[in-house]
Amino acid sequence: MIKVEQLTKYYGPRAAIRDLTFEVAKGEILGFLGPNGAGKTTTMRILTGYMPPSSGTAIVAGYDVFTQSLEARRHIGYLPENVPLYPEMEVASYLDFMARIRGVPRRKRRARVDYVMEITNLTHMRDRLIGKLSKGYRQRVGLAQALVADPEVLILDEPTIGLDPKQIIETRNLIRSLAGEHTVILSTHILPEVSATCQRVIIINDGEIAAIDTPENLTRRLRGAETLQLEVRGPRDEVAAHLRRLPKVLEVAVSNSSDGRHTYTVTCELGSDIREQVAAAVVQQGWGLLELRTVGLSLEEIFLRIVTEEPQGVAEA
């Protein structure tokens, strides 16, 4: 549905994005994750036909966003960052206007406007002036206008920014419910957002793609080695020695805790799942196995690792 190849955009001599290449399948929700200034908004502005790239191509819904811009734009709904709206308009008439310029035929317009107000919980606000709405409602109006023409592709720049937790959950549910019918790209700098809503994540840093994967795979990939943590009641050194003798175990670290219970951190080879063997070994020795779990990095930690990692050579120096 979306195919981006070697997309590059320069502002003057500075490259905002460099050689971005990725694809998004129909019905997929793709998360665009990166710190501020990483190039998320630039990428979205190119995809929506707001500005042309310096080089590279982007095909949306089968149309090149630069050479067939008008056709491509017909298939895209866009929620820009900061949600620009006309404060002097009422919610329903604003949505009607957006439906008109987005090419919704006259006889369908009313039904579409009513429908998008319903799914964004705006129906009771239909006659309010947009300028008098709270930030959360304005955000919903922005989302409603992106949806009003029932576009195949939705591009949402920071869709949950400025919302309260309840609204964030509602918005995420709404976005998730759009998958399948619509192809969605959303950008965020909030990490839990992508694992909550996205099927695939692109981590972008300094205008370049740092990683593309599912949220789960990213976690696994970056873990490098599998780590188990267990709490055992038993003689500390014996337990540690016994664990070290198990196959595939690379390292065992012990941290002290009270009354004969110790926490052991067991690092084992990548891709091995030896939880059962570890549990059996401990129990056969007659020690008390109080807890056993795998330790994974949260996406937050991955993100920090990816984008705060120093370039090679700098770290050693």
Next chain:
Amino acid sequence: MSNIWAIAQRELQSYFVSPLAYIIGFFFLLASGLLFALILGLSSEATLRPLFGQLAVILLFIAPALTMRLLAEEQRTGTLELLLTAPVRDSELVLGKFLGVFLLLLALLAVTLVYPAILFLAGNPDRGPILSGYLGVILLGAAFLAVGLFASSLTQNQIIAYLLAFVLLLLLWLADGMGNFTGGRIGDLFRFLSVTRHFDEFPRGIIDTRHVVYFLSVIAAALFFTVLSVQARRWR
């Protein structure tokens, strides 16, 4: 075409909910009404000829005020981003904006029709110069609005848009005098660009195609440059 109309309609609606349009309308009608009464009282002639000249001066001040927010405000608030990513051509956007403010001008001018109505009630004015005079004012007003729209496309700041439009219009307005001052070929060019020179014959009852073409050319050129200016915005 439907996009142009949608944008024009929205523009008109937002004029009517903003105090600015009412303030400008109030000022326009107050000034033209006072001048009408004054001219009529002094001359006691059933003619609108002097009034049309005054309307042109009033429009010089008012047209930039009507157009200043058209594109500048959309850029400042970011709503332009949504218009430029909708399936709307840049030219449709510009024409829609122009049509919206032009219709507002027609509405304002429609109210001034009470002046000729008074003349017809009280006397027997010559119909021709009134009609041609209105045609002249409409053409001149439309040209001023087009120049104002262009100025509004260049900046995010409405005040700068107003001043820029006013200076551009003043140059066109004073071109006649500048032409007489410099003389020669350049003088001819200045005189050719002069708004007043092309406007003056309309209230006398003369519709010369050269003058009509002049105003249409100013409108077309200003709108063309506005489209270029909007397109250039994409490349920044």
